Amino acid sequence: MISAKIKKIFEEARKEALKQKVQANLSYHSEKSHLMRIGNNSVSLNTSENLTRLDISVTIGRKQGTHTQMGEISSAKYIIDALKIAIDKANNSLDLDFTPLKEIVEENFVQTDQFDKKLEDLDPAFKMEAYKKIIETVGQQYNYSGSWSSGSTEHFFMTTENENSAYHLVTDQLFNIVLKHPDKKWELSSTQTGWKKSDFKAAKTIKEFQKLLPVYENHKGFKVKTCKYTVVLGSAAIAEVMEMALWTGFYGRTYEEKRAWTSKNKAGDKILGSNITLMDDPSNPDTFRFSFDMSGKKRKKFVLCKDGKLKNIMYDSQTAAMYKKKPTGHNIGGTSIVLATGKGEGDKSLLKAVKDMGTVLYIPALHYINLPNASKGIFTGSSRFNAVLIKNGKIVSPIFSSRITDNFQSVFGNVKVISSESVSFNGSNTYGRRSPVAISVPSYMVCEKVKITDCADSF
Amino acid sequence: MNEKMRKTILENISRSVVKKAEYVDARLVTEDYSESVFLYDGNLEANDTTFENGIGVRTLYNGAWGFAATSDLSKIKECFELSFKNAKTASELVNISITMGKKQKGFTASYESPAKQDPFKVSLKEKIEFLKDIDSNLKEDWIFKRYISATFQKKNQYFFNSEGTEIDRKLTDVFATMMVMGLDNEGQMQRRSHELFTKGDGTRGWELLVDPKLFTSHTVRIKEELAELLKAESLKHGKRSVILLPGQGWLQVHETIGHPLELDRILGYELSFAGGSFVNLDSFGKLKYGSDKLNVSAYGGFPNSPGSFGFDDDGSPERDYLMIDKGLLVNCLTSRAMINEANERAGRKIFKDIGGASRATAFYRAPIDRMTNVNILPGNDGKLKDIIASTEDGIVVDNPTSWSIGSNREHFHFGCEIAWEVKNGKKIRVLKNPTYQGHTTEFYNSLTAVGDKSTWVVGQVDSCGKGEPNQVMELGHGVPVLKFDNVITGERK
Ligand SMILES: [Zn+2]
Numbered sequence: 001m002i003s004a005k006i007k008k009i010f011e012e013a014r015k016e017a018l019k020q021k022v023q024a025n026l027s028y029h030s031e032k033s034h035l036m037r038i039g040n041n042s043v044s045l046n047t048s049e050n051l052t053r054l055d056i057s058v059t060i061g062r063k064q065g066t067h068t069q070m071g072e073i074s075s076a077k078y079i080i081d082a083l084k085i086a087i088d089k090a091n092n093s094l095d096l097d098f099t100p101l102k103e104i105v106e107e108n109f110v111q112t113d114q115f116d117k118k119l120e121d122l123d124p125a126f127k128m129e130a131y132k133k134i135i136e137t138v139g140q141q142y143n144y145s146g147s148w149s150s151g152s153t154e155h156f157f158m159t160t161e162n163e164n165s166a167y168h169l170v171t172d173q174l175f176n177i178v179l180k181h182p183d184k185k186w187e188l189s190s191t192q193t194g195w196k197k198s199d200f201k202a203a204k205t206i207k208e209f210q211k212l213l214p215v216y217e218n219h220k221g222f223k224v225k226t227c228k229y230t231v232v233l234g235s236a237a238i239a240e241v242m243e244m245a246l247w248t249g250f251y252g253r254t255y256e257e258k259r260a261w262t263s264k265n266k267a268g269d270k271i272l273g274s275n276i277t278l279m280d281d282p283s284n285p286d287t288f289r290f291s292f293d294m295s296g297k298k299r300k301k302f303v304l305c306k307d308g309k310l311k312n313i314m315y316d317s318q319t320a321a322m323y324k325k326k327p328t329g330h331n332i333g334g335t336s337i338v339l340a341t342g343k344g345e346g347d348k349s350l351l352k353a354v355k356d357m358g359t360v361l362y363i364p365a366l367h368y369i370n371l372p373n374a375s376k377g378i379f380t381g382s383s384r385f386n387a388v389l390i391k392n393g394k395i396v397s398p399i400f401s402s403r404i405t406d407n408f409q410s411v412f413g414n415v416k417v418i419s420s421e422s423v424s425f426n427g428s429n430t431y432g433r434r435s436p437v438a439i440s441v442p443s444y445m446v447c448e449k450v451k452i453t454d455c456a457d458s459f
Numbered sequence: 460m461n462e463k464m465r466k467t468i469l470e471n472i473s474r475s476v477v478k479k480a481e482y483v484d485a486r487l488v489t490e491d492y493s494e495s496v497f498l499y500d501g502n503l504e505a506n507d508t509t510f511e512n513g514i515g516v517r518t519l520y521n522g523a524w525g526f527a528a529t530s531d532l533s534k535i536k537e538c539f540e541l542s543f544k545n546a547k548t549a550s551e552l553v554n555i556s557i558t559m560g561k562k563q564k565g566f567t568a569s570y571e572s573p574a575k576q577d578p579f580k581v582s583l584k585e586k587i588e589f590l591k592d593i594d595s596n597l598k599e600d601w602i603f604k605r606y607i608s609a610t611f612q613k614k615n616q617y618f619f620n621s622e623g624t625e626i627d628r629k630l631t632d633v634f635a636t637m638m639v640m641g642l643d644n645e646g647q648m649q650r651r652s653h654e655l656f657t658k659g660d661g662t663r664g665w666e667l668l669v670d671p672k673l674f675t676s677h678t679v680r681i682k683e684e685l686a687e688l689l690k691a692e693s694l695k696h697g698k699r700s701v702i703l704l705p706g707q708g709w710l711q712v713h714e715t716i717g718h719p720l721e722l723d724r725i726l727g728y729e730l731s732f733a734g735g736s737f738v739n740l741d742s743f744g745k746l747k748y749g750s751d752k753l754n755v756s757a758y759g760g761f762p763n764s765p766g767s768f769g770f771d772d773d774g775s776p777e778r779d780y781l782m783i784d785k786g787l788l789v790n791c792l793t794s795r796a797m798i799n800e801a802n803e804r805a806g807r808k809i810f811k812d813i814g815g816a817s818r819a820t821a822f823y824r825a826p827i828d829r830m831t832n833v834n835i836l837p838g839n840d841g842k843l844k845d846i847i848a849s850t851e852d853g854i855v856v857d858n859p860t861s862w863s864i865g866s867n868r869e870h871f872h873f874g875c876e877i878a879w880e881v882k883n884g885k886k887i888r889v890l891k892n893p894t895y896q897g898h899t900t901e902f903y904n905s906l907t908a909v910g911d912k913s914t915w916v917v918g919q920v921d922s923c924g925k926g927e928p929n930q931v932m933e934l935g936h937g938v939p940v941l942k943f944d945n946v947i948t949g950e951r952k
Binding site for chain 1: 502523549646823896
């Protein structure tokens with residue numbers, strides 16, 4: 001629960017906002033963050049950040065203003081002064097040409113089911129020891145770098161529309177290590193994620209590296225031709241491409257403004273392959289779960305694409321007000337995107353799954369994806385870690401940095417096999433404030449006729 | 460900053476030194492304001508201010524960095540202690556010891572961005588009126604969406620280190636963009652935009668934004684160009700010359716010269732996130748990065764840019780020097796600790812002076828090697844029209860829509876807003892959806908024309924992301940018109 005002191009201060013500020021006859025959303029965000037970076041087999045940075053932010057948004061009729069302030073919220077005066085800034089901004093603003101929706105916290109939310117005190121208080125020495133163990137076990141002849149972010153996020157808010165408040169406390173961690181051969185230059189990577197300290201196991205990463213190393217050590221890099229290949233996308237690549245497809249295909253704002261690759265479609269239209277089902281499911285344990293959005297709306301399972309057919313578009317309250325639609329609980333705050341698994345065998349049998357497919361590229365992750373033409377669903381990105389060429393179910397060699405430039409409709413329209421195992425992909429970034437988000441995706445997908453448009457002479 | 464605060468910081472630095480810290484610095488940010496206003500189709504969709512203050516402390520102990528930051532200024536002592544503890548833990552896993560090199564003589568200095576009118580003293584009403592004016596000039600029945608945004612930043616920062624250096628800095632930045640969008644003959648969105656730029660001189664307060672040459676006068680041009688785009692055909696796949704206007708040239712330089720020439724990246728400290736670099740320590744003095752026409756400087760010595768800031772976050776002064784000299788790689792973007800490590804690892808003194816490129820985006824982030832201003836120096840191939848006149852088959856492109864780069868920055872793929880087709884020395888028509896791709900050194904070695912000083916402008920960047928935890932940085936790129944030959948353009952069917 002939020003401390004009684006903060007709650008009382010917020011209630012006083014709410015009273016003040018009501019007295020001033022403004023609609024206000026008052027929000028508290030506090031993070032305890034720790035991050036360890038590894039570079040050249042050393043800890044290159046060990047950083048702790050304790051930061052508290054106050055966000056206030058004010059609506060007066062059709063005018064709005066927002067103000068954010070970092071610092072300790074020590075008194076009602078502190079927050080009322082900030083409220084005055086936001087009121088002043090709203091008063092001096094312009095009338096919007098639509099009426100903003102009132103933000104109502106639908107019930108008293110208290111969500112703490114993904115909080116682990118042990119992870120919040122994790123001693124940085126634990127991380128240092130784990131990296132040390134991995135480096136010593138896998139071999140000090142390689143160059144290691146990595147980062148391991150962990151911490152807690154406490155979020156509390158209320159609005160002037162009722163007495164309710166929403167509280168969310170979550171811990172999260174994202175561990176990453178990159179192994180680079182100092183001469184041959186190839187890179188392997190291992191990632192682990194979760195909300196509990198015990199979600200991390202050094203042995204898991206050691207095993208992953210030990211499995212891949214012989215392939216890389218014993219085979220030269222392969223320069224891929226620029227043509228169409230059958231490509232097995234690994235979980236990170238699926239998640240990265242799917243996040244782009246979501247952002248440019250399933251958000252109300254881009255859809256309504258005809259900038260989406262789905263803009264010409266309506267509910268029921270076939271947009272992807274009939275084996276693709278995509279939803280936002282706040283009950284999925286692979287994700288960081290939020291039972292409410294930042295406007296106070298309760299979130300529930302929300303199907304975006306069912307068997308390849310467009311079902312629903314996500315509307316935040318502003319877009320909903322603008323286009324006279326119903327908000328769907330998608331004001332910023334963690335979504336829980338789930339791409340349904342299929343009938344293919346699990347990760348362990350990936351090679352078996354592609355045995356009769358001849359030459360296949362396995363691309364587990366894509367680096368730096370962007371959208372040369374969002375309206376057409378065209379994306380581009382290049383292979384990096386752990387990417388290999390497979391022939392008749394056998395790994396033949398690692399591949400050089402290869403670029404895929406293709407479109408969502410085709411890549412997710414020609415999926416031959418989908419793994420029956422799901423993987424949690426932690427999509428949290430460390431830009432700005434702590435805000436954990438994860439997506440659940442199949443551990444691999446075999447996609448046919450994927451366009452490879454460039455290949456470097458190196459990894 | 461009050462004297463009591465200063466004393467507290469200095470006492471804590473001394474306490475860490477007594478505990479055998481090799482080096483300590485603290486950055487106290489007393490105010491870090493930002494304001495953004497954003498008009499979308501006439502609606503003021505962003506009307507935000509942010510205020511941050513706090514302290515960040517960096518401690519070097521036994522060859523390892525520890526860092527801690529807090530927004531609670533009543534906990535300065537605890538912050539120093541946590542930073543020290545973090546360094547001590549880090550020092551348990553050290554393969555290459557970090558060092559700040561020879562102890563430097565402490566000094567006192569200050570820096571203030573050249574600015575006449577503090578943008579935070581201009582009323583919100585005046586800012587909105589300014590945007591509305593532009594908006595009314597952009598408005599047309601056939602234009603689907605209009606976008607104008609302005610961001611203002613002001614930061615007061617005090618730097619202290621254990622060598623006795625104290626620097627106070629007041630930084631001001633103004634960024635602005637305008638854009639028009641429309642649906643083309645295939646029902647797809649096309650856009651044309653213009654970003655506030657400088658010529659490197661002048662001042663960077665509110666007056667920068669209201670200078671018509673730099674911003675407001677571009678409304679007519681972007682509308683006309685959008686109108687042509689809406690009826691244009693798509694660029695077809697093929698090899699041809701590509702002429703980059705500075706609106707695209709800055710991104711080319713940013714992604715394929717700036718980032719690969721960050722020394723921490725070259726040394727492998729960014730591998731797990733941003734990636735590495737195809738450049739290694741052997742490349743300096745040997746690698747022919749580009750043709751003889753390619754001359755690239757760091758900082759550049761011009762005052763009016765977000766990449767001109769006086770002193771970096773190690774307390775080193777900004778320095779103007781060449782990184783690429785007539786195509787040859789000779790230097791890169793460096794900070795104090797990284798040049799020591801690089802010289803030691805190379806076994807020779809590649810880097811003689813500190814580059815002054817150690818930067819942190821906020822008090823709660825530790826500094827890393829960043830771009831300052833990374834610039835291509837003007838050439839002597841005349842103006843844009845002269846470069847077009849000497850082109851047989853090519854395209855002129857402007858403003859990025861998409862950028863994707865290999866993890867070692869060895870290859871790239873860019874999409875632009877607009878292309879003008881050039882045939883036999885003449886611009887003949889507009890083409891939409893232009894893209895081009897290449898391999899970095901091959902591409903720069905095909906640089907065949909560099910525009911003169913009149914074509915050179917400073918692009919302002921407010922969104923360069925790097926590091927973990929991630930830091931979004933402001934910087935600049937002075938770039939002339941550039942022409943490259945035999946470039947793969949468009950997408951294969
Ligand atoms: Zn950048």
